[in-house]
């Protein structure tokens with residue numbers, strides 16, 4: 445069944461996210477010679493501006509024509525040798541997939557299984573690192589934002605754990621669903637390999653991955669014996685030094701990235717992080733106070749500002765909610781993956797978004813839930829989100845105590861008809 449009436453599809457999966465019109469237009473380019481003398485202007489500007497987004501001055505950024513999974517692989521194979529010991533934690537589908545890749549690539553992964561709904565177990569990391577007197581562990585993996593469960597972990601705390609243990613292992617962080625949406629500080633937090641992708645906070649289609657590499661990690665590439673070819677940083681370093689790529693670059697994506705970085709620069713990273721938090725709080729108000737449902741994230745310290753996984757009541761299949769939302773209301777919600785399949789649906793709240801776009805998602809999810817028999821009060825999600833957003837000023841970044849205050853402080857004093 446097709447959606448029954450026309451109008452836009454409401455895309456609220458946690459990636460790919462909505463691509464702003466400006467970015468779409470910037471990608472409508474004629475193909476050109478990627479070996480021309482002008483091409484380095486583009487590539488150099490991208491590599492320079494990406495450093496600001498990763499918050500690194502020391503590190504080097506790499507752009508691959510792949511989805512985020514490619515940068516996972518590039519991070520591991522360029523810095524490790526077969527049999528190397530890796531410490532990682534699993535608390536959702538994406539932390540699981542990175543572990544699965546590390547195992548398939550022949551590394552010896554010590555996996556800490558954590559309840560889905562919690563994040564990186566920093567104390568356990570610290571104990572294990574302290575006990576590893578011989579420094580056999582070469583890599584520590586952490587997923588900053590587990591997209592499957594809507595859980596954000598404290599990466600600064602992982603760095604503190606490594607420091608407390610005086611452990612030299614490299615720190616690898618997955619920022620695929622957090623970069624440019626939730627604060628990330630590559631240099632300050634001592635992150636050695638930061639993996640990201642284009643289709644979430646960057647507001648681009650899928651197709652580019654980004655990898656931030658510290659000087660320490662670059663040094664480690666010299667001794668890393670893992671087989672690599674397409675993702676070999678050495679080839680990329682050589683070509684990037686002259687402003688080119690070792691193979692044909694995905695030109696429209698690079699022009700889209702240029703425009704996305706312009707938009708990011710105009711809004712400013714701090715404003716972007718604040719906006720994501722403010723929008724996420726409205727969604728959480730809808731779920732917790734309006735619908736009286738639970739989030740998969742077990743406690744506020746784990747709440748993600750980019751995606752909320754909503755737990756449906758026992759006896760209801762969340763896939764049914766998602767299907768009704770899509771077929772009946774033209775709304776795409778994120779599916780529950782693996783262990784939480786059927787138990788949650790996800791609302792992505794990252795990228796190019798504002799309150800009223802999210803109101804569409806909340807209203808649509810609410811209607812779909814009612815249609816499948818979930819007894820939420822009609823209008824309760826929208827009401828709770830509206831109360832939150834109306835009582836917070838996203839520009840002044842403060843709570844507005846009186847409901848009239850926003851109008852009072854923004855009114856021009858005359859209403860023209």
Ligand code: PLP
Pocket residue numbers: 459511512513514538587589590591592618619620621641650
């Ligand atoms: N890591 C996280 C946290 C993700 O959310 C995803 C995809 O959603 C990936 C890695 C894999 O990225 P991709 O699908 O771009 O290969």
